Amino acid sequence: IISKLPQTGTTIFTTMSALANEVGAINLSQGFPDFETSPELIKLANTALKKGHNQYAPMAGVLALREQIAKKTEKLYGTIYNPDTEITITAGGTQAIFTAITAMIHPMDEVIIFEPAYDSYAPAIKLMGGIVKSLELEPPDYRISWNMVKRLINHKTKMIILNSPHNPTATILHKEDIEELSNLVKTQDIWILSDEVYEHLIYDGETHHSMAMYPELQQRSFIVASFGKPFHATGWKVGYCMAPALLMSEFRKVHQFLVFSVNTPIQYAIAEYLKNENHYLDLPAFFQQKRDYFRKGLEQSKFKLLPCSGSYFQSVTYKDITDEKDSDFALRLTREFGVASIPVSGFYSKGTDHHVLRFCFAKRQETLDKAVDRLLKI
Ligand code: GLN
Numbered sequence: 001i002i003s004k005l006p007q008t009g010t011t012i013f014t015t016m017s018a019l020a021n022e023v024g025a026i027n028l029s030q031g032f033p034d035f036e037t038s039p040e041l042i043k044l045a046n047t048a049l050k051k052g053h054n055q056y057a058p059m060a061g062v063l064a065l066r067e068q069i070a071k072k073t074e075k076l077y078g079t080i081y082n083p084d085t086e087i088t089i090t091a092g093g094t095q096a097i098f099t100a101i102t103a104m105i106h107p108m109d110e111v112i113i114f115e116p117a118y119d120s121y122a123p124a125i126k127l128m129g130g131i132v133k134s135l136e137l138e139p140p141d142y143r144i145s146w147n148m149v150k151r152l153i154n155h156k157t158k159m160i161i162l163n164s165p166h167n168p169t170a171t172i173l174h175k176e177d178i179e180e181l182s183n184l185v186k187t188q189d190i191w192i193l194s195d196e197v198y199e200h201l202i203y204d205g206e207t208h209h210s211m212a213m214y215p216e217l218q219q220r221s222f223i224v225a226s227f228g229k230p231f232h233a234t235g236w237k238v239g240y241c242m243a244p245a246l247l248m249s250e251f252r253k254v255h256q257f258l259v260f261s262v263n264t265p266i267q268y269a270i271a272e273y274l275k276n277e278n279h280y281l282d283l284p285a286f287f288q289q290k291r292d293y294f295r296k297g298l299e300q301s302k303f304k305l306l307p308c309s310g311s312y313f314q315s316v317t318y319k320d321i322t323d324e325k326d327s328d329f330a331l332r333l334t335r336e337f338g339v340a341s342i343p344v345s346g347f348y349s350k351g352t353d354h355h356v357l358r359f360c361f362a363k364r365q366e367t368l369d370k371a372v373d374r375l376l377k378i
Contacts, residue, residue, distance in 0.1 A: 005123050017029055025338040026339050028360045029341055029342045029358075034364055038232070045266055047269070048268035060084075061089025061261065065274075077213045095237075095259060099241070100193050101159075102258075103250040103253065104158065106128070107130070115347060117161070118163060165198040166310070168315060168358040196225050222241055231270070231273070290363070293361075316359065318355060325345065338374050339375055341357040359371070
């Protein structure tokens, strides 16, 4: 076999979750909640099944859901997306990302990504024959140097991939980033792929700066969102992509052959559930309580907490414990102390010696208590 992805192994999420299960560790590695989704949403899913919504959805997704997404987007970000031509329901955020890259990237096109980067971006670009141009960001604040971005841009640059709130670092884009980005791209033919799957998980009263809020950026953006994260249902694998009609028409050419359409009853259920805006407006407070609880617990530990402005991830450094590589330490922490995390070097193509671990705090209080107890013993 001549591998198309010779450097790619099994994802760090699968590896760490499998190890956690094998040794019975508390799994704070892969990002998913250990509590149930809302009974109301489950009831809506049951109703949809019973009502007979069990055949193919339209290729672009159930219209009722696309309409609710358009409403939510207009309300939150002030921009009107046309449900017919500008919104497509996908099998989760990862499929939307893959589809957008597949639709837009030709061989030798360059795509700028920021590392640490979610692990699906680079392989998707490479499969299309594109060239990954990565800019490494540094802890503790992982700020983007827009001057450095500018230096990476040339006539081959076709896309910039952004992710805010950011996985794994929990940072967010600020107004100044948006201004710099707008200045950079306004005179160029560069698409933006904006991974906004943690849009509703943002803390301390901060604003999520969606690309949808800024016409200059919106017109060139594929915005990717997810229902797994906000509605505690990562296993349902339902998300969506929004883009101006011209871009969305290219996206759909690929989408229709990648999955054709997405599971129907769940789309009806989410469409109903979205009618109550509190179902997403309440999320920052809900997750901020967990973030604060977990951070407070770890304050007395030897781990040093990095800032967390969004997402459901808390990163830590551990210089006072060991100088092991994060990948080694994460394994030992799982095996010997019974807490699984994600080594953040896994999000850098060339690795890194930053010594940072990522914990997912989307967990029940008892789980966080147990994990903190164990982490305090180190
Ligand atoms: N987004 C999840 C995380 O970062 C993982 C999804 C996956 O396992 N591919 O943990």
